[in-house]
Amino acid sequence: MMTEQLAPGRMPTGQRAYAIGDVHGCSDMLADMHRLIEADLLARPCADATLIHLGDYIDRGPDSAGVITRVTRRRPAIPTVNLMGNHEELFLAAFDGERGAAELWTQNGGVPTLASWGVPPRTKPRDWQNFIPAAQVAQLRSLALHHTIGGYVFVHAGIRPGVPLAEQTPHDLRWIRKPFLEHDGKLDYVVVHGHTVERTPIIRPNRIGIDTGAVLGGPLTCVVLQDDRLGIIQV
Numbered sequence: 001m002m003t004e005q006l007a008p009g010r011m012p013t014g015q016r017a018y019a020i021g022d023v024h025g026c027s028d029m030l031a032d033m034h035r036l037i038e039a040d041l042l043a044r045p046c047a048d049a050t051l052i053h054l055g056d057y058i059d060r061g062p063d064s065a066g067v068i069t070r071v072t073r074r075r076p077a078i079p080t081v082n083l084m085g086n087h088e089e090l091f092l093a094a095f096d097g098e099r100g101a102a103e104l105w106t107q108n109g110g111v112p113t114l115a116s117w118g119v120p121p122r123t124k125p126r127d128w129q130n131f132i133p134a135a136q137v138a139q140l141r142s143l144a145l146h147h148t149i150g151g152y153v154f155v156h157a158g159i160r161p162g163v164p165l166a167e168q169t170p171h172d173l174r175w176i177r178k179p180f181l182e183h184d185g186k187l188d189y190v191v192v193h194g195h196t197v198e199r200t201p202i203i204r205p206n207r208i209g210i211d212t213g214a215v216l217g218g219p220l221t222c223v224v225l226q227d228d229r230l231g232i233i234q235v
Helices: 027-043 064-072 086-095 101-116 125-130 134-141 170-175
Strands: 004-006 015-020 048-053 080-082 146-149 152-155 190-193 207-209 221-226 229-234
Touching: 015 027, 015 152, 027 064, 027 221, 027 229, 064 080, 064 101, 064 134, 086 101, 086 125, 086 134, 086 170
Parallel strands: 015 048, 048 080, 152 190, 190 207
Antiparallel strands: 004 229, 015 221, 146 152, 221 229
């Protein structure tokens, strides 16, 4: 059962958001989460709901290819926004042949991702394209940087305090930690983010952190936002 509490921000009247944290190749957990969201929508219908995946679909876990398929199939059958995480950025740099990027990516969890695509061990990066579906690469390239609804902005990592949203750099949106996490002051939006692993969801006046380390043995977390309330669903 989902427990609700007062949220640090407010959603527009009649709208609901489901935001899912870092999946990292845990396709079965994501499938279970989608089923729980579908059940919640059946139990509490909402005509204007949005599902937001916060990025880091790939790496470390066993089925990154399956996660990409699930994310891009738009399940549950509601409008869906897919954001880019730093691990998608690392993969695309490696796939595009940027100098040193293949080694950096594979050292940061890319080996299981290659295996999920059926890439044989020791395959040269220039030959990855023979195994990785071009459609999935195109889907990763098309991922958004951020999404706003009402008083919330959804991003992978966070935002740089004091910088307007329109001027935030892609690097900060996908990678920032300390300057954002340690900022106690008010921001233009309440930021819903993943990227930084915590044992439990973090709810602060200026941010909601929902990377609870699914690939490290923790749960996969979804925050549900409606009006001035929030709920947490976990797998």
